[in-house]
Amino acid sequence: MAESLYTSSAKVGLPPGAIVHVGDVHQAETRISLVDYGRDHTEERRLETLDDLIPYRERESVTWIIVEGLADAELVGRLGEFFAIHPLVVEDILNVHQRPKFEEHEQFLFIVLKSLIASGDGCRAEHEQVSIVLLENFVLVFKEKSDELLDPLIQRIRTSKGRLRSLGADYLAYAILDLIVDGFFCLVDSLDEAVNSLEDTLLTAEPTHDTLLALQRVKRELIHIRRYVAPIREVMAAMLRSESELIQEKTRIYLRDVSDHAIRVAESIDSFKDILASLMDIYVSSVSNRLNEVMKVLTIFASIFIPLTFLTGIYGMNFEYMPELKWKYAYFCLWGLFLVIPLALLRYFKKKKWL
Numbered sequence: 001m002a003e004s005l006y007t008s009s010a011k012v013g014l015p016p017g018a019i020v021h022v023g024d025v026h027q028a029e030t031r032i033s034l035v036d037y038g039r040d041h042t043e044e045r046r047l048e049t050l051d052d053l054i055p056y057r058e059r060e061s062v063t064w065i066i067v068e069g070l071a072d073a074e075l076v077g078r079l080g081e082f083f084a085i086h087p088l089v090v091e092d093i094l095n096v097h098q099r100p101k102f103e104e105h106e107q108f109l110f111i112v113l114k115s116l117i118a119s120g121d122g123c124r125a126e127h128e129q130v131s132i133v134l135l136e137n138f139v140l141v142f143k144e145k146s147d148e149l150l151d152p153l154i155q156r157i158r159t160s161k162g163r164l165r166s167l168g169a170d171y172l173a174y175a176i177l178d179l180i181v182d183g184f185f186c187l188v189d190s191l192d193e194a195v196n197s198l199e200d201t202l203l204t205a206e207p208t209h210d211t212l213l214a215l216q217r218v219k220r221e222l223i224h225i226r227r228y229v230a231p232i233r234e235v236m237a238a239m240l241r242s243e244s245e246l247i248q249e250k251t252r253i254y255l256r257d258v259s260d261h262a263i264r265v266a267e268s269i270d271s272f273k274d275i276l277a278s279l280m281d282i283y284v285s286s287v288s289n290r291l292n293e294v295m296k297v298l299t300i301f302a303s304i305f306i307p308l309t310f311l312t313g314i315y316g317m318n319f320e321y322m323p324e325l326k327w328k329y330a331y332f333c334l335w336g337l338f339l340v341i342p343l344a345l346l347r348y349f350k351k352k353k354w355l
Contacts (some may be wrong), residue, residue, distance in 0.1 A: 007112055018079035019087070021070050022095040026145035029160040030072035032079070039166050044154075052345050056080075056138075062169050064139045070094055073074040076142070081106070083140065083208050086239050093142045096129040100231040108223045109134040109246055111173070113235060114228035115149055117321040118190035125187055125225050134173045141176060153179050163281075167254060177236075178258050184229060191225075194218055195275055202279055207230060207286045215283060219276050226269045232262040276301040300349060304342045313339060 004194065032047040039059035047053065047065075056063045070076060073094050080090035089110050092098055103110040112133040133140040143149070153175055156164055164175060168297070198218065198292045201211055236259035240252060247255070315324070324330045 012309050019073050019090060020082075020094060021073040021076075022097065024096070024144070025071045027069040028071050030067065030069040030075050031146060032075075033066045033068070035066070035154060036061050036158060037064075037165055038062065039161065042157055042165075047161055050078060053082065060137065062137055062139070062172055065141070066150065067140065067142045070096065070142065070144060077320075079140070081281065083135060083138065085135070089133070092327060093131045093133075096133075096144055098129060099227060099237050102235045102242075103237075104242055104244055107135065109173075109239075109242070109244055111177070111235065113177070113180060113232055116184055116187050116225060116228060117149075117307075118187045124134075125221065127228060130176075131178060132173055134169060134264050136246065137169055139169050139172045149183075150179070151178070167251070169250060171254070174251055174254045176255070178261075181232065181258050181261045181265065185261075187225065188265055189266045191218075191222070195272055195279075198279055199275070202286065206290065207283050212283060215276065215280055219280075221274065222269065222272055226266075226273070229262070229269055233259070233266055236262050262328070300345075303349075304345050307341050308338055325330045 034045050034056070036043040036059070041061070045052075053063075053065070065079075067076065067079065070093070074316060075204075076094060077087075078091055080084075080087070080093075085108060088106060089103070089105070092110070092112065098112045100113040101111075111134070113130055113132075115128045115130050117127075118125055127308075128144045128147070130149075131142040153252075156175075163229055164171065195218065198211070198214055201207075201214075236255060238326070239247065239255055240259060315322070315334065327333075
């Protein structure tokens with residue numbers, strides 16, 4: 001019996017291949033839609049039952065099945081049985097805490113990756129797990145929620161009669177990967193703006209506690225993003241090494257292009273990591289310099305008042321025989337010293353460029 005669980009700890013003790021949902025529930029309803037296309041036709045429909053898929057098994061066209069929402073684990077499990085997908089793969093589909101990966105099976109290929117979309121001020125990224133199962137004439141895509149992620153590709157199928165409509169299911173899988181990886185560039189641009197803004201703030205203004213919080217927030221989000229982006233290089237490398245007949249030779253050149261894009265994104269993320277480390281050093285240096293400036297001012301004041309305090313201390317002693325106390329001009333001479341000593345010290349500090 002399929003279940004719906006929301007935390008990884010709730011799965012402890014269950015047998016391997018248990019059909020359970022692990023992760024946040026973004027929508028309670030699991031929707032299945034279908035896009036069937038060939039060179040001369042396209043068809044889109046919403047599937048009410050899995051029996052609606054039976055006629056498409058005999059077709060030579062490419063059938064793209066999109067599953068949005070994974071809360072109904074039982075429905076996802078029955079879909080896996082319909083296409084003879086291994087229970088362990090179905091288990092990975094329903095567990096949305098997967099690391100991006102590529103698995104090669106006898107009858108199908110399985111790909112997991114994360115879709116990342118910049119949100120808010122560009123320092124945060126909304127992520128969604130996308131699982132792809134590639135069969136001979138079918139491509140199954142499992143998403144956590146209904147959104148507009150795949151709309152550009154669906155629109156291309158509707159309006160284009162070129163390469164996308166004429167090539168096979170493996171090219172559709174490539175197009176999905178390309179769409180998701182290209183979306184990372186928007187995130188990279190947002191991160192670039194956020195990092196540049198922090199750099200300008202540190203170099204042109206006094207650093208504050210809010211600056212430190214912003215640095216830590218971007219750094220934490222960057223680590224989070226890197227965890228999802230870095231493994232995609234391994235995924236693409238594994239796909240290019242694969243000898244599966246499900247990936248045609250003419251599609252491999254396009255997969256290499258996605259691999260290049262993934263490497264560029266990963267390198268950009270790594271460069272941001274280095275920049276943030278430098279900005280953190282600049283912040284620490286700025287705080288230290290500001291503290292040094294404060295200490296320098298305090299030192300100057302202390303240097304001025306120490307000799308004055310010394311003089312007042314001497315003539316504040318209650319000895320009866322102190323000749324200067326009986327002198328008519330002693331008070332005025334002492335004030336003269338009080339003025340000469342600070343002026344001499346200030347001149348010395350300016351000469352040493354301490355002021």
